[in-house]
Amino acid sequence: MGEEQRIHPAADVEAQRPTTPLVPQGSAASSEKEIPVHQHPPMPPRTIPILPVIQPKPPTSRSCFCRCLCWTIGLLVLLLVIVGATAGILYLVFQPKIPKYSVDxxxxxxxxxxxxxxxxxxFNVKVTANNPNKKIGIFYEKGGRLSVWYTNAKLCEGSIPRFYQGHQNITKLDVSLTGQAESGSTLMTALQEQQQTGRIPLDLKVVAPVAVKLGSLKLRKVKILGxxxxxxxxxxxxxxxxxxxxNCKFRLKL
Structure with missing residues (x-):
């Protein structure tokens, strides 16, 4: 008999497939352990609060009043500065001085x-008026009065004549004064008793409206009180x- 042929079963190719992943040996991916990465949950979108829009208030009557008041105060301050500067310049140029008076x-x-x-x-009073100013003339206007008093009683009164007194001029005035005082008996007794002492106090008052002349410019009236x-x-x-x-004292009243 001829040779016996043995038939071997064919190998199962599907069964011999490796179940491990086909990764080349010696690679870095096979040598390192996989580390799980903890991912944070996504943040919710940030919301920005919306502020309400404030509408500008319409101008009120109070704000208008404040502006008008500020403008008025500013104009007044400016006017005062101008007047003060003008007065200062006039004072430096003319160097005004109060007139001097004496009872002769x-x-x-x-x-x-x-x-x-x-x-x-x-009474009859003689007075000397002295204008010491070099560049200022004085107009003595109507209404000037001269009076003599004893204590609080006016004994007599007279008018100062109208005249113009030039620069550095000396003028002598002769003023006549008359008057009637109440409680005459009491006043006469007091005057007679005072006369026995040889010293009788009398008060002579002067009210003279004048107009000052600066060069060729005549200013408004003022009063000289003495x-x-x-x-x-x-x-x-x-x-x-x-x-x-x-003892005489004089001043100007605007």
Missing amino acids: SLRISDLRLNLDMTLYAK DCMLVVDSLSTNNIISIKAS
Whole structure:
């Protein structure tokens, strides 16, 4: 008999396939362990708050008043600065000085009691007015008054004449004063008692409206107010009375 043929079963190719992944040996991927990566959950989108839109307030009457007030104050300040600067320049240019006055003599023409018990007085006063200004003239206007007082009682009064006094001019005035005072008996008794001491205090008051002339410019009227405290020796009529003391003060009133 011929040779026996043995038939071997064919190998199962599908069964011999490796189940491990086909990764080349010795590679870095096979040598390292896989580390799980912890991923944070996604953040929710950030929301921005929307603020309400504030509409500008319409201008009120109060704001208009404040603006007008500020403008008015600013204009007044500017006006004061201009006036002050002008006055300063005029002062430097003209160098104004207050006029000087002195009482030269006092004569009593009459001093007696009337039937109605009022005290009648008639004085004559001579006054010297001195204008020391080099560039300023003085107009003495209507309405100037000169009066003589004893304590709080006005004995007599007279008018200062109108005239113009030039630069650095000295003018002598002769003013006649008359008047009647109430409570004449009381006043006469007090004057007679004071006369025995030889020192009788009298107060001579001056009110003179004047207009100042700067160069060729005539300014508005002002008033010269004067107060002269006199001490005389007697009140004898028709005699020149001796003035023992005199203290005069003058000022301007705008």
